[in-house]
Amino acid sequence: MTASLTAVWWGGAPAADRVADAHLLAAVDEALAGSGAAAELVCTHVDGSAPAPRVGVSIRLTGEPADPAATRSVLARALAGPVVAGGTHDADVAGPARTALVEAAAGDAGRAVRFPGSASVTGRVPVADLIAATAIEQVVGIGVEPAGTDVVDTGPNGFLRPRFSGGRLTLLVERAAGGVLQPFEIEDPHQCCEGGGH
Amino acid sequence: MSHDHHHDHPHHHDHDHSHGEVSGVEGTWADPQADDPLSVSRRAFLVTTAVVAGAAAGLGGAVSGVGQGVAAAAGAGTTTNAWTGRTRYYAGDHHIHTKYSPDAQYDVATQVIKGRQYGLDWMVITDHGGVAHQKLSIDKITPEIEKVRRQYAGTMIYQGLEWNIPGAEHATVMLPPGNATVDILKAFEAGYDGSALAAKGVTGNVEPYAIEALKYLDNQVRNRRTEIALMFANHPSRQGIDSPHELRNWRDAAPSVAVGMEGAPGHQAAGIPVSQGGPGSGRGYYDNAGARADRFLPYPPESYRTFGGFDWMTATLGGLWDSLLAEGKPWWVTATSDSHRVFRDTRVQGPLDFNTNGTKGDAVDTGRPITQYGDFWPGQYSSTLVGSDSRSYVGIMQGLQAGKVVAVHGRIIEGLDVRVRSAKDGDPQGATLGGRTWVRRGGSVTVTITVKVAGGANANGDVPKLAKVDLISGPITGEASDRDRFTAPETTVAKTFEVGRGRAQWTFEHTFTNVERSFYVRLRGSDGNQLDSNGNPLMDVVGDANPWEDLWFYANPVFVDAI
Numbered sequence: 001m002t003a004s005l006t007a008v009w010w011g012g013a014p015a016a017d018r019v020a021d022a023h024l025l026a027a028v029d030e031a032l033a034g035s036g037a038a039a040e041l042v043c044t045h046v047d048g049s050a051p052a053p054r055v056g057v058s059i060r061l062t063g064e065p066a067d068p069a070a071t072r073s074v075l076a077r078a079l080a081g082p083v084v085a086g087g088t089h090d091a092d093v094a095g096p097a098r099t100a101l102v103e104a105a106a107g108d109a110g111r112a113v114r115f116p117g118s119a120s121v122t123g124r125v126p127v128a129d130l131i132a133a134t135a136i137e138q139v140v141g142i143g144v145e146p147a148g149t150d151v152v153d154t155g156p157n158g159f160l161r162p163r164f165s166g167g168r169l170t171l172l173v174e175r176a177a178g179g180v181l182q183p184f185e186i187e188d189p190h191q192c193c194e195g196g197g198h
Numbered sequence: 199m200s201h202d203h204h205h206d207h208p209h210h211h212d213h214d215h216s217h218g219e220v221s222g223v224e225g226t227w228a229d230p231q232a233d234d235p236l237s238v239s240r241r242a243f244l245v246t247t248a249v250v251a252g253a254a255a256g257l258g259g260a261v262s263g264v265g266q267g268v269a270a271a272a273g274a275g276t277t278t279n280a281w282t283g284r285t286r287y288y289a290g291d292h293h294i295h296t297k298y299s300p301d302a303q304y305d306v307a308t309q310v311i312k313g314r315q316y317g318l319d320w321m322v323i324t325d326h327g328g329v330a331h332q333k334l335s336i337d338k339i340t341p342e343i344e345k346v347r348r349q350y351a352g353t354m355i356y357q358g359l360e361w362n363i364p365g366a367e368h369a370t371v372m373l374p375p376g377n378a379t380v381d382i383l384k385a386f387e388a389g390y391d392g393s394a395l396a397a398k399g400v401t402g403n404v405e406p407y408a409i410e411a412l413k414y415l416d417n418q419v420r421n422r423r424t425e426i427a428l429m430f431a432n433h434p435s436r437q438g439i440d441s442p443h444e445l446r447n448w449r450d451a452a453p454s455v456a457v458g459m460e461g462a463p464g465h466q467a468a469g470i471p472v473s474q475g476g477p478g479s480g481r482g483y484y485d486n487a488g489a490r491a492d493r494f495l496p497y498p499p500e501s502y503r504t505f506g507g508f509d510w511m512t513a514t515l516g517g518l519w520d521s522l523l524a525e526g527k528p529w530w531v532t533a534t535s536d537s538h539r540v541f542r543d544t545r546v547q548g549p550l551d552f553n554t555n556g557t558k559g560d561a562v563d564t565g566r567p568i569t570q571y572g573d574f575w576p577g578q579y580s581s582t583l584v585g586s587d588s589r590s591y592v593g594i595m596q597g598l599q600a601g602k603v604v605a606v607h608g609r610i611i612e613g614l615d616v617r618v619r620s621a622k623d624g625d626p627q628g629a630t631l632g633g634r635t636w637v638r639r640g641g642s643v644t645v646t647i648t649v650k651v652a653g654g655a656n657a658n659g660d661v662p663k664l665a666k667v668d669l670i671s672g673p674i675t676g677e678a679s680d681r682d683r684f685t686a687p688e689t690t691v692a693k694t695f696e697v698g699r700g701r702a703q704w705t706f707e708h709t710f711t712n713v714e715r716s717f718y719v720r721l722r723g724s725d726g727n728q729l730d731s732n733g734n735p736l737m738d739v740v741g742d743a744n745p746w747e748d749l750w751f752y753a754n755p756v757f758v759d760a761i
C-alpha cells in the first residue's frame with residue numbers, strides 16, 4: 001500500500017520475544033491516547049540481525065503527536081524497549097526497531113496486526129469486499145486460486161493478519177471446511193505442550 | 199542462527215577422552231563404526247579378507263556380500279543392508295506420552311495394552327523433557343516401565359525421552375534397557391534439554407548445545423555404557439524451527455545416533471472435521487502460520503501444513519527430505535502416534551500439580567467421550583515397520599538405525615519387500631531398505647517390490663485399498679554446499695504402479711538402464727483418494743481432513759553407487 005509522503009512511522013523493539021497482539025495494540029493505543037495521533041497500521045517483524053531472532057514493531061501514525069518525544073517514551077516504557085521515529089539515523093537504534101522500519105518502508109515483510117479497515121470486518125466476507133473495504137491489496141491462496149466471489153471466513157472476531165510481500169499487503173488464505181476459504185493464520189492455532197516444562 | 203555462542207555450560211558427563219572428530223569419509227552412513235578411529239584399520243583388514251575369500255571361492259563363487267572373485271572384488275562397491283528376502287518387520291511407535299508429561303494422562307500400562315491390541319511389537323515412552331520431569335518423573339516412571347515389561351514380555355517397551363532440542367523442535371531419544379539407561383537419560387536431560395537450559399538462564403544461540411548433546415549420546419555408545427542410542431526429530435515442520443542446517447548438523451555430528459525424523463507426525467485425529475464429530479483442527483495439529491521469531495524464514499507457508507498426513511519435509515517430491523538423500527547420506531522417516539489424549543476417550547487429566555509431583559496423577563473418567571482430543575492410541579492409525587534379524591531391543595534399534603523402515607498409516611500396507619540390485623553389472627544380491635548397493639557405470643539396476651496389502655480391516659473398520667505405488671528416484675549429487683538447501687529438483691517419480699484388487703500380494707519391477715550417475719530410490723504408496731494432478735498428496739485442509747480417508751505409506755531409500 002502506498003503511504004502518504006507525510007506518513008509518520010515509528011519502530012519499536014519490545015523486550016519480550018513474543019508479544020501477544022492484543023497486548024501490543026493496547027500498549028500502542030494507551031501511549032497514543034490524547035496525543036493527537038492514532039496508530040492506523042501496526043505490524044510485527046522478525047529481526048534476525050543477532051544470533052537470537054527478536055520481534056520488532058512498526059507503527060504508522062495518522063499524524064505527528066503533539067509531543068512526539070514524550071509519547072514515544074510512554075510507549076517505550078509499555079514495550080519495555082526502545083521506540084524510535086522513522087528517518088532517524090541513530091547508530092544506537094536497536095536492531096528490531098530498525099529492521100521494522102526498514103521492512104515497513106519497503107513493504108517487503110511485516111505482519112499487520114492492525115491495518116486500515118481491519119476493525120470493520122467480521123464473519124464471512126467475499127474476497128472482493130475485503131480488498132475494497134480494507135487496506136488488503138491482494139488475497140493469495142495456498143493450494144487454491146481465490147476468485148473475487150469466494151468467501152473468506154474471518155471468524156466471529158474478524159481475525160486477519162495479512163503480511164507485506166513485494167510492497168503489497170497480502171492476505172494468505174487456504175481452503176476450509178464447508179466450501180469457504182479461511183485465513184492461513186487463524187486466531188487460535190493449537191498450542192503445543194500447554195502447561196509444558198518450557 | 200549463527201554459531202558464535204560461548205560455551206560455558208556445565209558438563210554433567212565424563213568427558214575426559216577424545217571425541218574422535220573424524221569427519222565422515224567412506225561409509226558415512228549405515229556403518230556404526232564409520233567414525234570410530236579403530237575402523238580405518240579394521241576396514242583395511244576386511245578388504246584384504248574379502249579378496250582372499252573371493253580368490254579361494256573362485257570366479258564362480260558369488261558368495262553373498264563378497265563379490266565375484268578377485269576381479270570383481272577389486273572394483274566392487276559397498277553393499278549394506280544386503281537383501282535376504284527373509285527380513286521380518288516389526289511394527290512400533292517411537293513417540294508415546296504418559297501421565298508423566300504435563301499435557302498427557304495415561305499409565306504406561308494403558309498405552310502398552312492399547313499398542314499391543316493394535317498390533318505393535320515395540321513402543322518407546324517419550325515424555326516431555328523438563329525440570330520437573332528430570333527431577334521427579336523419571337524416578338517414578340522407571341519402575342512402572344519395568345513392571346509393564348515383565349507383564350508383557352513379548353512386547354519391547356523402551357524408556358526414552360521427548361527431548362526439547364536446544365534451538366529447535368522436539369525429538370525422540372531412545373535407548374535399550376541396560377544398567378546405565380536411566381543414568382544416561384537423566385544426565386542427558388539435565389545437561390541438554392532445551393527447557394532445562396532455559397531454566398538455567400542459557401539464552402542466545404543454543405544450537406551448539408544440540409550438537410554437544412548428540413555427541414554425548416554417541417560417546418555413551420563408544421564408552422559401552424549403552425549398546426546403541428537413537429534420536430529422531432519429531433514433528434519437524436510444525437513450527438518451522440528445524441532449519442535445514444540444523445538437521446544436517448545433527449546428522450553429521452552423530453550419524454549413528456541422529457538417524458531420522460517423523461515422516462508423519464502424530465495427532466492425526468486432530469484433522470477429523472467437527473461435522474464428523476471430531477476436533478476440526480489440522481492433522482498433526484499443523485494449523486499455525488509460522489508464529490515463532492526463531493523460525494527458518496525461507497520455509498514457504500505450505501511447510502506449516504501436512505500433506506496426506508505427512509510432514510511437508512517428507513511429502514514434498516524433491517523437497518527437504520530428498521535434498522538430504524541426494525547427499526547420499528542416511529536420514530530415515532517414521533510414523534508415530536504422539537499419543538497424549540485420545541480422540542473420544544472419556545478420561546481427563548488427574549488433579550495433581552505437575553511441577554511439584556512430576557505427574558498430574560491418574561486420569562479421571564468422566565464417562566463421556568471427549569471429541570476435542572486429537573490423538574490416536576499407539577498403533578491405532580500410525581505405525582513404523584522395522585526390519586530386524588532379531589526380535590530384541592537392540593535388534594529393533596539396529597533396524598531403525600540401518601533405515602530398514604517403512605512409515606504406514608491406517609494399515610494401507612502390511613508388509614513390503616524391496617530389492618535393488620544389478621544382476622549383471624554389479625552387486626547381484628542387492629540391497630534392501632536403508633541400504634546401499636552398486637552398479638558399474640552404464641549398467642542396469644532392477645528394483646523389485648513386493649507389497650502385501652491389508653488382509654483385513656484397519657482400526658476404523660475399513661479394509662484399505664492400496665491404489666498405487668510410486669517409485670521415486672533422484673541422483674546423488676554429494677554434500678550440499680548450502681547447508682540450508684531444501685530442494686532436490688532432479689528427484690522425480692520414475693514409475694507409478696497401479697495396484698489391482700483381489701490379491702494379497704503384488705510384485706512390481708522396474709529397471710533403470712544405462713546408469714551413469716549414483717542415485718537413490720524410495721517408495722510411497724496411497725489409497726488414491728486424494729491426489730493432485732501429478733499424483734502427489736494434497737495439502738490437508740485445516741478443519742476438514744479425516745485421516746482415514748487419505749492413507750499413505752513411505753518407505754526409506756536404497757542408495758545405488760555407480761562406479
Ligand SMILES: [Zn+2]
Binds near residue numbers: 368432
Ligand atoms: Zn512433541
Ligand SMILES: [Zn+2]
Binds near residue numbers: 293295360368
Ligand atoms: Zn510428543
